Amino acid sequence: MFTLGTYQVHFLTFWCFLKVKRKDRWRNGSKKKFQSQVDRETEFLDVQESDQKLNFKLKGPEGEIQQGTCRYLIGAGGAHSAVRKSLGLKFEGGDYNNEFMLGDVHVKSPQRMKGLHAFFTKEGILAFFPFDDSGNFRVIYGDFKNFDAAKKDLTLEELQFKVDQVGPKGIVLSDPSWLSRFRIHHRMAPCFQMGSIFLAGDAAHIHSPIGGQGMNTGIQDALSLCFKIYLNLRRGAPFELLKGYEQERLPIAKDVLRATDLATQFALSNSLSTRMVKKWLLPFLIEHTPLQKKMAETISQLAISRRDQKIRSNLKIQYP
Ligand SMILES: Cc1cc2nc3c(=O)[nH]c(=O)nc-3n(C[C@H](O)[C@H](O)[C@H](O)COP(=O)(O)OP(=O)(O)OC[C@H]3O[C@@H](n4cnc5c(N)ncnc54)[C@H](O)[C@@H]3O)c2cc1C
Structure with missing residues (x-):
């Protein structure tokens, strides 16, 4: 060796x-707390927009087709998102x-x-x-x-x-x-919103798990988007606010993809120069306090600020 x-x-x-088991416990707990309904073994098939309404199709547990309408739809079906596919959006990027x-x-x-x-x-x-x-x-x-x-x-x-x-x-x-x-892959949708349909989490962006950023980024997408939808539906905020979701989250996802791609290429490189950096420089740098602080802020995503601050303060609403 x-x-x-x-x-x-x-x-x-x-x-x-x-x-993973603990994440499932959280999911079930929050489902009870917020009285949301989860339809198990039900597959989203397709969505069409007409008369300012979204008409969606689902396949139930017995294979029965269910149809319905909604005002907003969030595609959060992971990397193979059927919502992203039904919008005809590419998932641009590559694989390692x-x-x-x-x-x-x-x-x-x-x-x-x-x-x-x-x-x-x-x-x-x-x-x-x-x-x-x-x-x-x-x-x-x-x-x-x-x-x-x-x-x-x-x-x-x-x-x-x-x-x-x-x-x-x-x-x-x-x-x-x-x-x-x-x-692992690094891919991203070219946009996170088309009309009243949104993409969040792995449906919008996937990247190397280096740095454990995937779930963090997805949760922050969900928080940003759901809060804006809440302001629009319950507090009379303009539809324009929802456009802020893509403006806010797309550059962040791009940065995460770029940073994790660089870190992954470095980690997976076996060239003499990267081996020397890993052996001699990295252990020294990682002990360096300002760099530790910068890395901790970046990885935890605590340095991210939200751009809808002004609208939120006009509506006198704080994040929950
Ligand atoms: C091996 C591995 C290790 C990882 N480790 C970490 C880590 O340490 N830290 C971290 O932050 N991230 C990690 N990630 C990334 C993290 O798992 C993902 O970023 C996160 O799970 C994405 O959540 P999501 O809800 O967007 O998508 P998913 O977790 O993929 O959930 C999508 C859900 O949608 C459902 N679904 C899909 N299609 C349909 C449909 N048509 N109709 C109805 N439902 C549908 C799926 O069944 C699934 O339940 C890791 C990923 C991998 C692969």
Whole structure:
């Protein structure tokens, strides 16, 4: 094994990683709190706009076609969004060829593992992101080799093999709650609004999970858009306000795509110069306080301000 750099990153100590099951509990909790209705096993098929109304078609659990109308529609169906497709919008960008493995697992290590650990090796990159202080981690391995679509689902044994191969000695993985083999993409819709139809989350933009920005960006899309729709429907704010959604969120998504693309290309590059930067410069830079602050602000997206401030203050409304 040829380890290029091994270090602990201190600036992300406030970072919060949540397991998938916990996210589901939140979803169910908020559903009860806000009395919203979720129709399970119901598929959105198509939408057409006529007479300033949106006519949509759904397929129910028994395959029955349901039709309805609505004033606004938000396409939040993820990367393969049917709403985006029914608008005929392209999903412009590209793919990375590399294979990635992910495991939400328990990690037993001979050395104390606290905080985020990253290992750059000549085979690929290995990172451990802590969920808590009791040894539960998200383990991600990015291989310099190409993704092979014919490979079967990832097993714990395969992930353990990679950790043994490129990580520190003596680490034992167990109790997986999620295992996944995937490849990553960077793509974005050219616009996030067409009339009364909007795109949010992965339906509008997808990028490398480096930096854990995907869900953050999607949640902020949803907050911005739903708040504007609320102001329009309940507080008499003009329809113009809704145009602010794309003006506000599209440049942010573009920046996230650009930054995560750069970081991913750097992380996946195995050239001599990037290996030297990873080994000598990165550990030094990451200890540098102003850079830590800048990275923490960028990754947490706390530095983002909203441009509808004036309209909100005229309506005397604060964010919930
Ligand atoms: C391996 C991996 C690891 C990741 N790790 C992180 C991380 O650590 N941190 C982070 O912030 N982000 C991470 N992400 C990204 C994050 O998962 C996504 O950004 C986020 O889930 C996007 O949420 P979404 O609601 O927009 O889309 P999705 O989570 O894809 O949800 C879309 C929903 O719409 C439903 N749907 C789709 N089509 C239809 C239809 N026609 N009709 C009805 N329903 C439909 C789907 O069933 C699904 O429930 C990761 C992604 C991957 C692939």
